[in-house]
Amino acid sequence: MMSSELGTRIKAQRKALGMTQGELAASAGVSRKFISELESGKDSASLGLTLKVLHELGFEEPALRKVPDRGEEISGIFRRSLAAKDYEYALRLVGEYAAESLQEGRPLLRQRPAIDDAQYLVTLAALTRWVASKTDSITPAWARKTAASAEPVFLSEKIYPVGDRMKQLIRSETPKELREMNVWMRERSLATA
Incomplete structure (x- = not known):
């Protein structure tokens, strides 16, 4: 060549x-x-x-x-799960994406995932920023450009109601990169999937 x-x-x-x-x-x-x-x-x-x-x-x-793009694969799995409204599985995938990215040492979603669900999109952008920070790697452009959610995002509310006391606990244990995007998820839920 x-x-x-x-x-x-x-x-x-x-x-x-x-x-x-x-x-x-x-x-x-x-x-x-x-x-x-x-x-x-x-x-x-x-x-x-x-x-x-x-x-x-x-x-x-x-x-x-x-090398096959694992991020493309992950994006497709999210797209299919959200289209089927399988929020329980999609929520589990959030933790798996975070854990697998940490293990790889960089965010696996290098390009914007092709999903329509705004809450999941902002969550994945926030997680991508978090992984980049944790692994001292570059935050992909799509995640840097994704705006914070106007409304607080508690993905578990797509499955069941979350009480105020639980929301307060989640807020106290949410990493900075997610808080900045108005996404609320406990760090231990991300690194231990």
Whole structure:
């Protein structure tokens, strides 16, 4: 593969993930100048650093086949569960998404999930921000751009009523990234799914 073709593929994948050159550089531990030179097809790029960038973008080295996107898979599972109004399963998936992302060391939803439920969308954005903070990784652009909910989001209320005392307890144990998005969920419910 020619370095110009590699650079084109790297740039396309970075843009598809909604990342700037600076964000990719920070995430891969390289300079923004290195990313710029890599994307422009400069032949003298360090192989070791190039492999770090490719890994960060989800490419499988050395064949440069794209690793299956677990985030796309997760998005589809949420879409089907919410379309079926299976809120109990969807609520369980929230915890599984958080736990699996923590285990992977980065948010798995790199692109906006294709779901219509505004409460779940803002919850997944908040969780994605939380995971990025916990794993010291880049928050995907879609999650940064998602606005906070105007109304408090207690996803469990889609299944059963939540009393005021329980809401008070949940609020006291909700991580900052979720609170900022007006999403209320106990941290221990996320990390132990």
